Amino acid sequence: MARGTASIGKDHYTTQIEVSGHALTADEPARNGGQDAGPAPYDYLLASLGACTTITLRMYADRKQWPVTAVDVALQLIHAEDGSLLVRRTLTISGDIDTAQQARMAEIAEKTPVTLTLKAGLRIDTTLA
Numbered sequence: 001m002a003r004g005t006a007s008i009g010k011d012h013y014t015t016q017i018e019v020s021g022h023a024l025t026a027d028e029p030a031r032n033g034g035q036d037a038g039p040a041p042y043d044y045l046l047a048s049l050g051a052c053t054t055i056t057l058r059m060y061a062d063r064k065q066w067p068v069t070a071v072d073v074a075l076q077l078i079h080a081e082d083g084s085l086l087v088r089r090t091l092t093i094s095g096d097i098d099t100a101q102q103a104r105m106a107e108i109a110e111k112t113p114v115t116l117t118l119k120a121g122l123r124i125d126t127t128l129a
Helices: 041-064 099-109 113-120
Strands: 002-008 015-019 022-026 068-079 085-095
Touching: 002 085, 022 041, 041 068, 041 085, 041 099, 041 113, 068 099
Parallel strands: none
Antiparallel strands: 002 015, 015 022, 068 085
């Protein structure tokens, strides 16, 4: 499916990432001791969810031939009242579509691959090279 690498040297905490031939940089903000040279790890988590949501909804609207002109997703990672992490996702769907079509797109957002992965949890096997 997907492959990637992440490497860090002595920099606090700038990390070079390569995924599917794309170079990215991750870092922590200065308040956490980093240089703020790139998004922090949780920022990339939200970016992944946002990208998957918008791409999936664009594909769905295109397949249905609905006149959707834009899909915007606002995401916020917060602590819920019980202390667990919670992502608040707000969809803004532009175009000449009715409330039933918008509601259907919100249902589809709950079934995107990254959404389902995050909700189900993900097994991680760690080994030493």
